[in-house]
Amino acid sequence: xxxxxxxxxxxxxxxxxxxxxxxxxxxxxxxxxxxxxxxxxxxxxxxxxxxxxxxxxxxxxxxxxxxxxxxxxxxxxxxxxxxxxxxxxxxxxxxxxxxxxxxxxxxxxxxxxxxxxxxxxxxxxxxxxxxxxxxxxxxxxxxxxxxxxxxxxxxxxxxxxxxxxxxxxxxxxxxxxxxxxxxxxxxxxxxxxxxxxxxxxxxxxxxxxxxxxxxxxx
Amino acid sequence: xxxxxxxxxxxxxxxxxxxxxxxxxxxxxxxxxxxxxxxxxxxxxxxxxxxxxxxxxxxxxxxxxxxxxxxxxxxxxxxxxxxxxxxxxxxxxxxxxxxxxxxxxxxxxxxxxxxxxxxxxxxxxxxxxxxxxxxxxxxxxxxxxxxxxxxxxxxxxxxxxxxxxxxxxxxxxxxxxxxxxxxxxxxxxxxxxxxxxxxxxxxxxxxxxxxxxxxxxxxxxxxxxxxxxxxxxxxxxxxxxxxxxxxxxxxxxxxxxxxxxxxxxxxxxxxxxxxxxxxxxxxxxxxxxxxxxxxxxxxxxxxxxxxxxxxxxxxxxxxxxxxxxxxxxxxxxxxxxxxxxxxxxxxxxxxxxxxxxxxxxxxxxxxxxxxxxxxxxxxxxxxxxxxxxxxxxxxxxxxxxxxxxxxxxxxxxxxxxxxxxxxxxxxxxxxxxxxxxxxxxxxxxxxxxxxxxxxxxxxxxxxxxxxxxxxxxxxxxx
Numbered sequence: 001x002x003x004x005x006x007x008x009x010x011x012x013x014x015x016x017x018x019x020x021x022x023x024x025x026x027x028x029x030x031x032x033x034x035x036x037x038x039x040x041x042x043x044x045x046x047x048x049x050x051x052x053x054x055x056x057x058x059x060x061x062x063x064x065x066x067x068x069x070x071x072x073x074x075x076x077x078x079x080x081x082x083x084x085x086x087x088x089x090x091x092x093x094x095x096x097x098x099x100x101x102x103x104x105x106x107x108x109x110x111x112x113x114x115x116x117x118x119x120x121x122x123x124x125x126x127x128x129x130x131x132x133x134x135x136x137x138x139x140x141x142x143x144x145x146x147x148x149x150x151x152x153x154x155x156x157x158x159x160x161x162x163x164x165x166x167x168x169x170x171x172x173x174x175x176x177x178x179x180x181x182x183x184x185x186x187x188x189x190x191x192x193x194x195x196x197x198x199x200x201x202x203x204x205x206x207x208x209x210x211x212x213x214x215x216x217x218x
Numbered sequence: 219x220x221x222x223x224x225x226x227x228x229x230x231x232x233x234x235x236x237x238x239x240x241x242x243x244x245x246x247x248x249x250x251x252x253x254x255x256x257x258x259x260x261x262x263x264x265x266x267x268x269x270x271x272x273x274x275x276x277x278x279x280x281x282x283x284x285x286x287x288x289x290x291x292x293x294x295x296x297x298x299x300x301x302x303x304x305x306x307x308x309x310x311x312x313x314x315x316x317x318x319x320x321x322x323x324x325x326x327x328x329x330x331x332x333x334x335x336x337x338x339x340x341x342x343x344x345x346x347x348x349x350x351x352x353x354x355x356x357x358x359x360x361x362x363x364x365x366x367x368x369x370x371x372x373x374x375x376x377x378x379x380x381x382x383x384x385x386x387x388x389x390x391x392x393x394x395x396x397x398x399x400x401x402x403x404x405x406x407x408x409x410x411x412x413x414x415x416x417x418x419x420x421x422x423x424x425x426x427x428x429x430x431x432x433x434x435x436x437x438x439x440x441x442x443x444x445x446x447x448x449x450x451x452x453x454x455x456x457x458x459x460x461x462x463x464x465x466x467x468x469x470x471x472x473x474x475x476x477x478x479x480x481x482x483x484x485x486x487x488x489x490x491x492x493x494x495x496x497x498x499x500x501x502x503x504x505x506x507x508x509x510x511x512x513x514x515x516x517x518x519x520x521x522x523x524x525x526x527x528x529x530x531x532x533x534x535x536x537x538x539x540x541x542x543x544x545x546x547x548x549x550x551x552x553x554x555x556x557x558x559x560x561x562x563x564x565x566x567x568x569x570x571x572x573x574x575x576x577x578x579x580x581x582x583x584x585x586x587x588x589x590x591x592x593x594x595x596x597x598x599x600x601x602x603x604x605x606x607x608x609x610x611x612x613x614x615x616x617x618x619x620x621x622x623x624x625x626x627x628x629x630x631x632x633x634x635x636x637x638x639x640x641x642x643x644x645x646x647x648x649x650x651x652x653x654x655x656x657x658x659x660x661x662x663x664x665x666x667x668x669x670x671x672x673x674x675x676x677x678x679x680x681x682x683x684x685x686x687x688x689x690x691x692x693x694x695x696x
Contacts, residue, residue: 011484013512017491024499055480080483102487105494167498209498217500 035059054079167215222413306375477638485516526654597623625676
């Protein structure tokens with residue numbers, strides 16, 4: 001089931017770019033541009049997660065946070081302010097995470113995923129065309145047949161699936177799969193991508209993007 | 219040691235010294251007087267004995283008998299002693315060979331008698347001696363009877379005089395201790411009372427030092443400490459005002475920085491976000507053009523923001539060279555540019571100006587007019603009019619920019635001069651505004667000692683008046 005995310009952000013351009021990025025990875029999005037509209041829509045609809053800008057008209061993000069609390073919906077603050085006071089204040093009010101503008105799309109996606117997982121709302125099964133992934137069992141199936149993957153290949157596949165349609169650089173892959181402390185060569189990523197393409201028959205879907213890295217496209 | 223303790227101990231010390239000293243002096247003086255008096259009396263008694271002996275000398279000379287002399291002298295002495303029996307008076311008469319002729323003393327005569335040395339006929343010597351527990355005055359003189367020397371020693375017991383002194387002292391000791399106790403009690407309260415207000419002052423200053431700047435001293439007296447208290451309060455008042463002002467300034471700056479980072483980061487977030495989106499996702503022509511449009515718009519917004527910000531910074535730093543300028547000519551000069559701006563929105567610019575020579579900074583006034591007209595145009599509907607009027611009113615020169623646009627809601631009116639304040643965010647942003655225009659105008663007006671007044675009605679239009687006060691500046695209609 002696709003997750004519904006409410007974007008409360010008064011800057012239309014920012015709201016739209018967030019929406020575009022979330023839609024790429026199959027989240028359902030609703031945009032509202034001020035605090036009062038947010039309260040209205042929360043009365044009618046249920047969301048899996050709320051992205052909340054602090055500086056919005058009518059009711060600011062902190063005030064709105066108090067009104068959101070009773071719904072029990074996880075909240076990630078988006079804001080231009082990065083003072084410690086604001087962070088603490090935001091988290092104290094019950095926000096689940098805090099993102100300071102400007103931010104990168106994949107960073108936002110990763111945070112959203114973390115928060116959703118914390119609330120047990122993460123999909124445990126992922127599907128991409130003929131490939132199925134069982135996150136609990138760390139198992140990859142093609143037409144119900146398990147495929148043998150090394151742990152790194154498996155992690156790389158999951159990163160590709162989670163950032164579907166978004167190109168990631170080799171450095172980003174290294175960071176997400178091998179961890180920030182790994183000072184490996186970017187060639188390692190190329191090797192694993194090559195092997196994934198072969199094992200899962202994803203030659204066309206895993207695209208090499210010039211000057212950037214790789215992208216999983218449907 | 220505390221001040222009140224110092225005052226207390228010092229005054230106590232001074233009191234004890236002076237009071238005791240004075241009392242001792244008085245007692246001693248009285249005693250000496252009494253003693254002298256007693257001595258005088260004794261001497262005159264002695265003299266009277268001497269003279270009565272002198273009176274009988276001729277008779278004794280006739281008889282010239284030693285025994286007779288002795289008998290006469292003894293009987294005289296007895297007579298004298300009997301007359302003064304109760305007054306502790308003793309008489310001793312010895313002849314030239316120190317044989318006692320008469321003595322009624324109830325104590326032994328001393329062996330050494332210094333008073334007898336160098337005693338001649340016409341003088342009387344006296345000395346005070348302690349005999350047992352008594353003090354006896356010895357007065358001596360000679361009498362020559364028939365070529366024989368007789369020594370008369372007249373003695374008086376002066377113990378009562380000394381006893382009197384002791385009594386005086388013991389009485390004084392009682393008075394002294396009572397006075398001291400009384401003084402200590404009174405002085406305790408006096409010194410505490412005097413220093414209490416200082417203590418209060420001290421407590422208050424400590425409270426203020428802890429950051430409670432609204433604390434004040436209660437001034438009760440009008441002496442020096444009272445005056446100190448009120449000066450202290452005045453000082454605290456000034457400090458509090460200053461601190462409040464600093465806090466206000468600080469808040470203002472913080473707000474400016476918050477707003478500024480917000481205004482800076484919002485376009486940056488869009489630019490980075492859209493650029494990254496284009497970079498990392500599959501090409502789609504519509505999205506591509508949309509995203510490029512956003513990047514261009516947000517870039518322009520940043521450009522406008524940085525220009526306005528530079529103007530604002532410049533205004534805070536520079537000293538401006540004011541010159542006498544004619545406002546109407548200046549506005550006419552700007553008219554073509556303003557009309558160009560108005561054309562885009564299909565608005566008509568109207569000028570209705572009286573002449574006025576004022577102390578102006580040309581470029582700043584241009585920025586001011588440009589911003590005000592720009593705001594008016596943004597608020598106007600197509601086909602509307604923006605009027606620029608200048609006229610004299612009660613000695614002030616007024617520059618008014620009048621539009622028939624959307625107006626400003628009352629809740630926004632007092633905030634529109636704050637940097638980055640936008641009454642309508644979406645609209646301001648869509649026209650590349652940063653919310654700095656009016657803040658800039660406010661600063662320019664300040665530099666010209668002018669006041670900006672805003673009156674507005676929603677959906678009716680806004681009138682912004684810049685009132686140049688010319689009083690004392692020698693301006694006026696020409």
